[in-house]
Amino acid sequence: xxxxxxxxxVVFALSAQAEFMSxxxxxxxxxxxxxxxxxxxxxxxxxxxxxxxxxxxIGKFLKTANKKYKAGDVKGALKWVEKAKTxxxxxxxxAKDQANAGPRF
Amino acid sequence: MKKxxxxxxxxxxxxxxxxxxxxxxxxxxxxxxxFQNYFKKRFPNLSLNDxxxxxxxxSEDKKLQFDAIMEFPPFEDLRDKGEALWKKPFKNGxxxxxxxxxxxxxxxxxxxxxxxxxGKVETLxxxxxxxxxxxxxRKIGSGKGKLAWISAYLTTIAKGQVINVIVPEGDxxxxxxxxxxxxxxxxxxxxxxLSCANCHIDSPGQRIRGNTLSPALGQIxxxxxxxxxxxxxxxxxxxxxxxxxxGCNKQVRAKPRKRQRxxxxxxxxxxxxxxxxxxxSGTEYRE
Numbered sequence: 001x002x003x004x005x006x007x008x009x010v011v012f013a014l015s016a017q018a019e020f021m022s023x024x025x026x027x028x029x030x031x032x033x034x035x036x037x038x039x040x041x042x043x044x045x046x047x048x049x050x051x052x053x054x055x056x057x058i059g060k061f062l063k064t065a066n067k068k069y070k071a072g073d074v075k076g077a078l079k080w081v082e083k084a085k086t087x088x089x090x091x092x093x094x095a096k097d098q099a100n101a102g103p104r105f
Numbered sequence: 106m107k108k109x110x111x112x113x114x115x116x117x118x119x120x121x122x123x124x125x126x127x128x129x130x131x132x133x134x135x136x137x138x139x140f141q142n143y144f145k146k147r148f149p150n151l152s153l154n155d156x157x158x159x160x161x162x163x164s165e166d167k168k169l170q171f172d173a174i175m176e177f178p179p180f181e182d183l184r185d186k187g188e189a190l191w192k193k194p195f196k197n198g199x200x201x202x203x204x205x206x207x208x209x210x211x212x213x214x215x216x217x218x219x220x221x222x223x224g225k226v227e228t229l230x231x232x233x234x235x236x237x238x239x240x241x242x243r244k245i246g247s248g249k250g251k252l253a254w255i256s257a258y259l260t261t262i263a264k265g266q267v268i269n270v271i272v273p274e275g276d277x278x279x280x281x282x283x284x285x286x287x288x289x290x291x292x293x294x295x296x297x298x299l300s301c302a303n304c305h306i307d308s309p310g311q312r313i314r315g316n317t318l319s320p321a322l323g324q325i326x327x328x329x330x331x332x333x334x335x336x337x338x339x340x341x342x343x344x345x346x347x348x349x350x351x352g353c354n355k356q357v358r359a360k361p362r363k364r365q366r367x368x369x370x371x372x373x374x375x376x377x378x379x380x381x382x383x384x385x386s387g388t389e390y391r392e
Binding site for chain 1: 287291293294
């Protein structure tokens with residue numbers, strides 16, 4: 001009986017903890033996820049660069065992300081990495097849009 | 106027999122002249138005409154050579170300030186250093202002149218030029234850098250400092266020489282390089298989504314914060330320039346045209362290209378060709 005009671009209590013405690021946890025909590029804010037995100041962002045940056053349309057601040061964003069990561073703020077770091085990746089993708093889109101750029105006179 | 110000899114000699118002479126003076130591509134000439142006519146229509150009171158004064162040609166007050174500064178140019182000593190460097194022999198006894206052809210005052214207007222052998226555009230600054238390496242000297246920076254001083258000296262002695270960039274007719278590679286430069290000029294880039302043309306074709310004469318935008322026509326005639334802005338920052342104020350391209354790219358929040366590589370060399374090729382017919386005005390002051 002004691003064992004059943006103890007198990008029930010543990011299960012209840014764990015589920016309550018999960019319930020009260022912020023909805024914004026991302027179970028994936030792990031160092032592994034950060035490293036994967038940086039890799040993906042750098043790949044997009046490289047592609048934008050090869051097209052000649054890399055934006056100026058992508059490198060700065062990745063540096064800021066690295067600082068945050070080293071300070072233990074993985075969530076904050078991921079935000080900067082995402083920003084860098086978005087800019088790299090926008091640069092690639094710009095390259096497509098400007099493929100036929102020329103004079104208008 | 107004499108007649109035959111005369112015909113052969115004439116034919117040979119004509120042939121060699123054709124090789125010496127490659128004809129401008131008709132596509133490029135059409136571009137130049139359209140480009141220059143646009144500016145002539147937009148600023149009917151300016152002569153072709155007035156455009157080399159950039160924003161100073163568009164405001165009497167600014168022109169007075171410019172003239173006052175140019176009475177005793179703040180860069181004279183550096184330009185003199187450039188002359189000394191140009192004339193100073195390398196360790197092997199040769200000088201920079203040995204890498205170039207023609208009189209010193211004609212060197213500035215020989216560039217940028219198309220090199221059919223390498224299939225690349227050559228720029229004045231690029232050739233100065235190559236000349237140093239070829240003669241066993243150490244590399245120097247590609248945007249300012251000594252390189253800009255030497256180039257400023259060559260620009261100053263070239264005052265009055267006419268720009269005449271040739272994209273040889275029928276040379277597909279040369280035309281491709283020109284078109285790459287043209288695209289670089291007209292394509293919007295960076296987070297601000299602005300092209301060189303947006304500022305220097307669509308909006309010359311208009312203000313951007315405290316500065317007046319210059320017309321693209323004639324921009325090339327006075328580079329390298331000594332800028333007040335550059336003198337405040339790290340450096341001596343001098344900068345090459347490719348340093349300026351990098352600055353423009355940064356301002357629209359685009360990553361600048363590497364200097365003296367294809368992208369900026371092709372841009373310089375196109376940009377200079379658009380000012381064909383204008384005179385070199387010598388190194389000048391800019392804000």
